[in-house]
Amino acid sequence: MNIPSKITRANQHDVAITWSDGHQSLYPARDLRLACPCASCVDEMTGLRILQPGQVGKGVAPASLELVGRYAIRIWWQDGHSSGIYTFDYLRELCPCEECRG
Amino acid sequence: MSDKQAILEALRRVQDPDLRRDIVSLGFVKEVKLCGPAAAVTIELTTPACPVKDLLKEQARQAILSVPGIEEAHVTMTAQVRSSMGSRGTGLLPDVKNVIPVASGKGGVGKSTVSANLALALARSGANVGLLDADVYGPSIPTLMGISGKPDMAPGNRILPIRQYGVGVISMGFFLPRDKAVIWRGPMLDKMIGQFLGGVQWGALDYLVIDLPPGTGDVQLSLCQKISLTGAVVVSTPQDVALNVAQKAIIMFNQLNCPVLGMVENMSYYVCSCCGTREAIFGDGGTQRVAEQLELPLLGDIPLSTDIRVQSDRGRPIVLDAPESLAARSFVTVAENLAAQISIRNMSGELNQEIQIAF
Numbered sequence A: 001m002n003i004p005s006k007i008t009r010a011n012q013h014d015v016a017i018t019w020s021d022g023h024q025s026l027y028p029a030r031d032l033r034l035a036c037p038c039a040s041c042v043d044e045m046t047g048l049r050i051l052q053p054g055q056v057g058k059g060v061a062p063a064s065l066e067l068v069g070r071y072a073i074r075i076w077w078q079d080g081h082s083s084g085i086y087t088f089d090y091l092r093e094l095c096p097c098e099e100c101r102g
Numbered sequence B: 001m002s003d004k005q006a007i008l009e010a011l012r013r014v015q016d017p018d019l020r021r022d023i024v025s026l027g028f029v030k031e032v033k034l035c036g037p038a039a040a041v042t043i044e045l046t047t048p049a050c051p052v053k054d055l056l057k058e059q060a061r062q063a064i065l066s067v068p069g070i071e072e073a074h075v076t077m078t079a080q081v082r083s084s085m086g087s088r089g090t091g092l093l094p095d096v097k098n099v100i101p102v103a104s105g106k107g108g109v110g111k112s113t114v115s116a117n118l119a120l121a122l123a124r125s126g127a128n129v130g131l132l133d134a135d136v137y138g139p140s141i142p143t144l145m146g147i148s149g150k151p152d153m154a155p156g157n158r159i160l161p162i163r164q165y166g167v168g169v170i171s172m173g174f175f176l177p178r179d180k181a182v183i184w185r186g187p188m189l190d191k192m193i194g195q196f197l198g199g200v201q202w203g204a205l206d207y208l209v210i211d212l213p214p215g216t217g218d219v220q221l222s223l224c225q226k227i228s229l230t231g232a233v234v235v236s237t238p239q240d241v242a243l244n245v246a247q248k249a250i251i252m253f254n255q256l257n258c259p260v261l262g263m264v265e266n267m268s269y270y271v272c273s274c275c276g277t278r279e280a281i282f283g284d285g286g287t288q289r290v291a292e293q294l295e296l297p298l299l300g301d302i303p304l305s306t307d308i309r310v311q312s313d314r315g316r317p318i319v320l321d322a323p324e325s326l327a328a329r330s331f332v333t334v335a336e337n338l339a340a341q342i343s344i345r346n347m348s349g350e351l352n353q354e355i356q357i358a359f
Helices: A029-034 A088-094 B003-011 B053-065 B111-124 B186-198 B218-226 B240-255 B286-293 B306-314 B326-348
Strands: A004-009 A015-019 A024-027 A062-068 A072-077 A085-087 B029-035 B038-045 B072-079 B099-103 B129-133 B162-164 B167-171 B207-211 B232-236 B260-265 B298-301 B356-358
Touching: A024 A029, A024 A088, A062 B356, A072 A088, A085 A088, B003 B029, B003 B038, B003 B053, B038 B053, B053 B072, B099 B111, B099 B218, B111 B129, B111 B167, B111 B207, B111 B232, B111 B306, B111 B326, B186 B218, B218 B240, B232 B240, B232 B286, B240 B260, B240 B286, B260 B286, B260 B326, B286 B298, B298 B326
Parallel strands: A004 B356, B038 B072, B099 B207, B099 B232, B129 B167, B129 B207, B232 B260, B260 B298
Antiparallel strands: A004 A015, A015 A024, A062 A072, A072 A085, B029 B038, B162 B167
16 A cells, blocks of 8 residues: 655645655645545445536635544545545545656 | 673574564563573563563573573563554554454354453453454443443543453443344444544553454444554454455455454364364365465464353353363464564554654
8 A cells, every 4th residue: 555654735725745655746735625535526336526626616725634544534625525535545546746647 | 791791692592483583683682680600681572472482481591591601590571562553543542552453254253252362362461451342233242251230430431441351341232231222324333433442441551452343334444544453353264155255354454554464263173072073164274275365374273162152151251261271272372473463563663654744
């Protein structure tokens, strides 16, 4: 499993993760909010995304964030949403850097 | 070289077979005292349930006696259990060093019997042990441990575990009349798990053994989300029906990044009380095969035995009343192998990898 060594704010909105293998990821807040894996944002049976980009404001930002066991984080968004549990593996998959996208 | 240094050099020849390093570089040698030709050495292991304690003690004694001029060797063995909680604990269990859920895929494979005997075997070795019965639907621990009372409350409205046979115990069964059943949905189970972890005054524990309900559901998930577990023990019988589902439990723990410390084969074989013939009623070596495939340690085999059943129903687990019996010894072996696996993990530091959150 991919394990982060440090999770921090990159700026007012975005989240930065340094992984234990040294890799660095920077997640734009709105992309992370739109990727929320919770059951109200993704249909549990079909896997289709329920949450649509139009429903999330441009200025969305995480209010706080905490570890879940040793496999995930939970993010409290300023828009009140907090049910998404982002596993480390999922976050690593989401890494938007060129190396990971390429 | 002083005699003390000579003794330390000699002790470097004593290897811990589990940690694969010598006891001096592991920092286990706490004290070397000399009085003429007599030497007294204190060795501190990482668990009082160390399976090779006697072997290490004898090897240390021989090593000390090999030093010229030393004619007498006194070796004292102590233990200081290491913690796996690191900084990742959520603060729910600040004084508990290791949390070990006992899981299975299928029900009825003997999780509760294994949990109770494991807890008692660890406690008898000298460790501080707690036993949490998280099987809310079918709490068996009160029966197995012979407990019928209700727990007292500590100041601050915290629940005090009931101490029985040297182990602190909490079970849903303590809070529920016999003629009532728990019929709960997920959120209630989540709340109950939180209450049993954070709302109970467990005190300082080396090991907290958690008897889980069967399967891969709410209780397992809540537990893995709320605290940083040391690692799970997966119990199975040798049958394919049990083993196939046991693998599901292992997959769940892998996904939740909770290590699996090893498997236990229960109802492994039956020894005829008349002729002593050993028969593998549910098949031979099934758990061993799965454990090898998944590269997990097999912590031990427990026989199918009437005595285990009788003692369990009497509320006095077998390691308590017949510690020399084959069945009790097999539980003790499982406990020792488990303690060794925990020590290996904790010493390697892989569980303590810190995740810094600056948010």
